[in-house]
Amino acid sequence: MQFKSKITRNNHSAISDSFQKIIWALVVDVAIHSGHFETRKKLLEKYCEDENLIYTELENNLHLFFELLEDYNKTNDIRLYLFLKLQARYCFIDESSLDFLLTPPINRESIDKTRNDKDYSSESPIAVSSVGNGGIIGGHLIGLY
Amino acid sequence: MEHPPYQAFHVLWTKPSVANGKDFAMNEAEILTMIVSALMWQKYNGTIKLYTDQIGYQFIKDHDLLNIWDAGINIEVLENNFYPIDPGIFWAAGKLLALEAQDSPCVMLDTDLIIMRSINEKLKNSAITALHTETINPKVYLNPSQLKLPEDYNFPGYYNWNVPPSNTAFLYIKNEEFKQFYLNESKQFMFHNTAKPAELVSQMVFAEQRLLSICADHAGLPVNYLLTDPFSLSNKNVVHLWGFKNLLRQNDKIQKIYSKQLIKTVKDELSTNLFFQNYLAKNQLT
Numbered sequence: 004m005q006f007k008s009k010i011t012r013n014n015h016s017a018i019s020d021s022f023q024k025i026i027w028a029l030v031v032d033v034a035i036h037s038g039h040f041e042t043r044k045k046l047l048e049k050y051c052e053d054e055n056l057i058y059t060e061l062e063n064n065l066h067l068f069f070e071l072l073e074d075y076n077k078t079n080d081i082r083l084y085l086f087l088k089l090q091a092r093y094c095f096i097d098e099s100s101l102d103f104l105l106t107p108p109i110n111r112e113s114i115d116k117t118r119n120d121k122d123y124s125s126e127s128p129i130a131v132s133s134v135g136n137g138g139i140i141g142g143h144l145i146g147l148y
Numbered sequence: 149m150e151h152p153p154y155q156a157f158h159v160l161w162t163k164p165s166v167a168n169g170k171d172f173a174m175n176e177a178e179i180l181t182m183i184v185s186a187l188m189w190q191k192y193n194g195t196i197k198l199y200t201d202q203i204g205y206q207f208i209k210d211h212d213l214l215n216i217w218d219a220g221i222n223i224e225v226l227e228n229n230f231y232p233i234d235p236g237i238f239w240a241a242g243k244l245l246a247l248e249a250q251d252s253p254c255v256m257l258d259t260d261l262i263i264m265r266s267i268n269e270k271l272k273n274s275a276i277t278a279l280h281t282e283t284i285n286p287k288v289y290l291n292p293s294q295l296k297l298p299e300d301y302n303f304p305g306y307y308n309w310n311v312p313p314s315n316t317a318f319l320y321i322k323n324e325e326f327k328q329f330y331l332n333e334s335k336q337f338m339f340h341n342t343a344k345p346a347e348l349v350s351q352m353v354f355a356e357q358r359l360l361s362i363c364a365d366h367a368g369l370p371v372n373y374l375l376t377d378p379f380s381l382s383n384k385n386v387v388h389l390w391g392f393k394n395l396l397r398q399n400d401k402i403q404k405i406y407s408k409q410l411i412k413t414v415k416d417e418l419s420t421n422l423f424f425q426n427y428l429a430k431n432q433l434t
Contacts (some may be wrong), residue, residue: 036288071401082395086405093408138392144264145387145406145413 048064153194157256160204161242163235182259199246258317260389280315296343313358
């Protein structure tokens with residue numbers, strides 16, 4: 004007889020490709036086609052059980068993602084964009100796919116500048132715009148981009 | 149810690165809120181940042197004290213935060229100070245009052261600033277270290293003729309208005325004599341200076357940030373900086389919320405994500421800190 008462990012892991016590790024696709028389909032449906040998150044919850048819960056993930060954590064993270072997405076769509080504020088990308092990671096949403104959903108933020112070029120700068124391993128000081136940094140000095144130290 | 153501890157202090161001065169007819173408040177993300185600031189300082193750099201007033205103390209007590217400052221909490225300095233300073237205009241003067249009470253060498257650390265590593269190498273040969281320079285934006289750092297002055301006050305002729313102001317969210321002063329000189333200059337400007345500026349920044353940043361650089365220049369002491377550029381990606385030590393606090397106050401979703409991410413960043417470093425672990429558990433932040 005097999006016993007299913009009641010211990011579930013925190014939702015920080017990788018998930019299967021199929022589950023990631025399910026989540027992405029849900030996100031696209033809700034974000035673009037005004038679909039309802041509620042109708043997909045059972046399916047998500049089932050996958051979470053199979054993948055030994057904490058369902059409520061994922062549900063909360065997705066709710067937060069959708070709420071922030073709504074705020075972002077009203078403003079195109081680059082700071083919200085950066086935090087949306089951060090929150091996407093907690094929802095197993097691939098960052099490159101995310102740009103498909105989002106209209107570019109105002110001052111997009113400052114993010115690109117940040118990325119380019121980050122590729123350098125030089126110790127020399129590199130200035131990036133305060134806007135591109137979400138306004139937080141040392142935002143990169145807490146994974147803001 | 150592989151060096152003698154640096155004595156730091158935080159300040160929570162509620163008089164500016166009260167003067168504006170508001171209750172003193174900090175949101176959860178600001179509180180978390182203040183906790184992490186105090187605990188990371190203790191982990192890597194030294195001891196830390198809180199200067200606050202009675203209302204601030206009650207706030208700290210109500211939030212079960214009394215134990216985060218290992219060098220204790222001082223209420224007397226801010227509660228019993230009757231200097232003729234308008235807290236509505238000089239909203240950060242509480243930091244300078246606390247600095248006056250704290251013996252040098254000391255570090256004045258804003259509650260929204262986290263030092264993530266040891267900065268002994270930056271401080272050990274320094275007389276004065278601030279966070280970074282500020283550009284002389286004429287809308288913020290006003291021309292002297294535009295600043296509001298107390299009666300019978302004139303700027304000393306030796307003030308060099310060309311030196312860049314220093315951001316004092318972090319300020320280390322080694323020398324007591326210089327500290328007193330700087331504070332005396334600042335007090336002379338702030339005392340009985342009640343004319344309202346058009347905005348609420350210029351008078352304060354002059355009294356705190358620009359005067360620091362001017363005084364250091366006059367004393368012939370170089371000001372060192374933790375950051376060459378505030379938004380440099382080579383910064384490995386400092387997280388400072390700065391203007392981002394405004395967004396945190398406006399958007400509770402950002403608050404949640406920021407808090408989650410900050411916890412994720414420091415949780416291993418503070419894994420043995422009982423206070424931090426209890427705080428996370430109590431607030432269901434694990």
